[in-house]
Amino acid sequence: MRNVLIMPISLVLASIAVCVQAKELMPNDRFMCSWGAGTAARAQELKLSGVSLYAARQKIQAYKFSKGWMRMMALGITEQTYDSQSRFKPEAVRQSFYEECVRYTLARK
Incomplete structure (x- = not known):
């Protein structure tokens, strides 16, 4: 009987853990990261x-x-x-900024 109860409970807990880990970026957050990445790339271009x-x-x-x-x-x-002392190309700065912004935003949630 214990095995019968333990199995569904563990499945429910595992599914809850997966749902919590599968955080998604909201459209506003995605826009902010994309806009910031473009701004960083333009600043690097000017620099x-x-x-x-x-x-x-x-x-x-x-x-x-x-x-x-x-x-x-x-x-x-x-x-x-x-x-920053970096001399990276603007496109590399854009990609790096976007990836770090997304990582930070997801970690914050």
């Missing part, structure tokens, strides 16, 4: 082309953003990109 941090900040300030949080986040991403 590699010799544009100063001051000029990059001025470009960001002049740009019209669709959401209120975007301007400050773009400034932060640009500053971090300029502070």
Whole structure:
């Protein structure tokens, strides 16, 4: 009798554990990671082309953003990109930023 009860209980617990681990990224989170990755790639492009941090900040300030949080986040991403010593190509920066953002967002949930 114990074996009969233990089997369904263990299956239920295993399925709950799988559901908890199979977290998905919400569309808003995916958009934010994608947008941030594009911003990081553009900042790396500017950095590699010799544009100063001051000029990059001025470009960001002049740009019209669709959401209120975007301007400050773009400034932060640009500053971090300029502070970094990396000389990676912008596409590699985009991919790395996106992967790390997704990993961070999923870990946060």
